Amino acid sequence: MHNRFGNIGQVTPKKLAVLAALAASGRIPVIKPEHYREICAIDVSALRDAVRRIDAAEWDAENEKKENDFSCFRQTQHIIARFNNDTQPAGYHATAFWGRWSSLLLPVMTAVAAHYDMAEPDFPKVMLARLSAGGKIDAHSDIGMSNHLAHKIHVPLITNDDVWFQVGAEKFRLTPGKAYELNNIQVHSVVNGGTEDRIHLVFELFDRAAPRQPVLRNTVSG
DSSP states (O other): OEETTEEOOSOOHHHHHHHHHHHHHTBOOOOOOSSEEEEEEOOOHHHHHHHHTOOHHHHHHHHHTOSOOOGGGTTEEEEEEEEEOSSOTTOEEEOHHHHHHHHHHHHHHHHHHTTSOOSSEEOSOEEEEEEOTTOEEEEEOOOSGGGGSSEEEEEEEEOOTTEEEEETTEEEOOOTTEEEEEOTTSOEEEEEOSSSOEEEEEEEEEETTOOBOOOOSSOSOO
16 A cells, blocks of 8 residues: 555554554654665675674574564564664664674665665664574564654675565565665565575664654545
C-alpha cells in the first residue's frame, strides 16, 4: 500500500494505530523504496576484516544483552552499537561496543549518508547482525513509529550466493561491496541457505534537522 506515509505494505490494526500516532505528531515520514534499492558501492574491507576477528564468546556475550530480542531473530545474533526507542529516532543510546568500534563503523555509515539529502544526518540504530548458516529470519515488519522516520540500511560484510531476502513479493540477494536501503515496514524475511554465517552492518539513518508539518487529518487510508 502506498500513500503519503510511503510504501507501508499491508495495513494491520497495530500499524494503523502507529500511523495515526505519526500523523498526530506532525513528524514527516521518510519515503522508503517499494522493496529495496542499491545506494552505492563502498569499501568495507577494514570493517570486514575486524568483524572476522570477533570470536564466538564475544558474539554470545553481546547477543545476550541485545535490545531487539524478538522471536523472529531466534537464529540471528546481534552486536548492538546504538539503539533507540519505538517513537523517536533521536532518543538513542550508545553501547560500550560503539565506543570501541565507532572509528571503523562511522566511515562506512557517513559514506552512505552522503548519498542522502540531509542537513544533519544521524544514526539511531547501529548493529552487526549474524544469521547462522542454514538459518532464517521469520517474516515480520518493523512496526514502531521511529521506523517510519528513518531509512534502514544494510551493508553486507560476509555473505554467500544462497542468502535470499524477501520484502513483500520481491526476492533478491545483496552483494558485498555495496550498501542498500530496505523497506523494513513491509513484511520481510531472510534465508541463509549457505554453509557460512552471513554478517551485515545494519543501521538506520535520519535527519535531525527534518522539519515538522501541521497535524494531518485522515491520512492513514489509501
